[in-house]
Amino acid sequence: MEVVIRPADELAVLAADAVARQLRECDDTVLGLATGSSPLPVYAELVRRHRVEGLSFAGARAFLLDEYVGLPAGHPESYREVIRRELTDLVDIPDHRVHGPDGHGADIATAGVRYDAAIRAAGGVDVQLLGIGTDGHVAFNEPGSSLASRTRVKTLTEQTRQDNARFFDSIDDVPHHVLTQGLGTILEARHLVLLATGEHKADAVAAMVEGPVSAFCPASVLQTHPHVTVLLDDAAASGLRLGDYYRHAYAHKPGWQSL
Numbered sequence: 001m002e003v004v005i006r007p008a009d010e011l012a013v014l015a016a017d018a019v020a021r022q023l024r025e026c027d028d029t030v031l032g033l034a035t036g037s038s039p040l041p042v043y044a045e046l047v048r049r050h051r052v053e054g055l056s057f058a059g060a061r062a063f064l065l066d067e068y069v070g071l072p073a074g075h076p077e078s079y080r081e082v083i084r085r086e087l088t089d090l091v092d093i094p095d096h097r098v099h100g101p102d103g104h105g106a107d108i109a110t111a112g113v114r115y116d117a118a119i120r121a122a123g124g125v126d127v128q129l130l131g132i133g134t135d136g137h138v139a140f141n142e143p144g145s146s147l148a149s150r151t152r153v154k155t156l157t158e159q160t161r162q163d164n165a166r167f168f169d170s171i172d173d174v175p176h177h178v179l180t181q182g183l184g185t186i187l188e189a190r191h192l193v194l195l196a197t198g199e200h201k202a203d204a205v206a207a208m209v210e211g212p213v214s215a216f217c218p219a220s221v222l223q224t225h226p227h228v229t230v231l232l233d234d235a236a237a238s239g240l241r242l243g244d245y246y247r248h249a250y251a252h253k254p255g256w257q258s259l
């Protein structure tokens with residue numbers, strides 16, 4: 001796990017660098033896209049590079065991490081619509097190559113199995129963007145999630161519903177259920193890039209990076225993955241005991257070593 005502590009605007013550039021490098025190196029890159037506020041500056045930077053530098057997503061495919069269950073297709077806060085608005089409608093990736101768990105179809109019980117099969121059939125995710133919830137969830141894997149879990153339906157905690165209520169008219173409109181990639185599914189991506197900013201993430205970040213690997217903090221399972229980049233601003237890093245070491249290591253990072 002590489003922990004990089006830099007100003008927030010620089011974090012977005014670093015994450016975009018990882019995505020852009022993958023797109024340039026591989027014609028049929030498979031991107032893993034996250035929603036929430038944290039990746040938005042990364043998407044803005046990728047859109048800028050597409051427009052100004054000609055970065056192309058034309059050969060790529062993309063898979064979303066998660067989706068609310070029960071929102072009608074086309075609901076503005078469904079993650080499929082959010083990602084269209086923030087990224088995929090603004091670059092040259094064909095819409096039919098962007099996939100999300102089917103949260104409004106009739107067969108919710110088997111949607112997860114089908115989704116995992118689709119990711120596998122695409123060859124797996126090359127670069128997976130991630131955020132972290134204040135309770136340590138990644139995607140919508142709430143505390144208590146199996147560290148080996150696959151894509152399935154989960155029930156949101158009240159904390160997560162409150163955290164996400166800002167996107168809806170009221171908390172009553174936030175669904176209770178979601179379809180989310182499992183932790184085991186996420187761990188199969190080849191490079192995980194997690195962004196967290198702000199003091200409200202500091203406790204979850206400390207538990208993820210320096211706590212025990214435990215279902216109590218689902219994000220801590222990232223400690224078991226061979227290629228994870230954790231991008232933090234000072235506030236999100238403020239609970240880390242080894243913060244000075246992570247800064248030192250990044251300042252002395254060999255020039256040949258990319259994220």
Ligand SMILES: N[C@@H]1[C@@H](O)[C@H](O)[C@@H](COP(=O)(O)O)O[C@@H]1O
Nearest residue numbers: 035036037038131132133139140
């Ligand atoms: N399902 C998403 C997660 O993927 C995201 O990481 C989390 C944090 O969101 P934010 O980045 O807005 O703090 O929110 C939601 O719960």
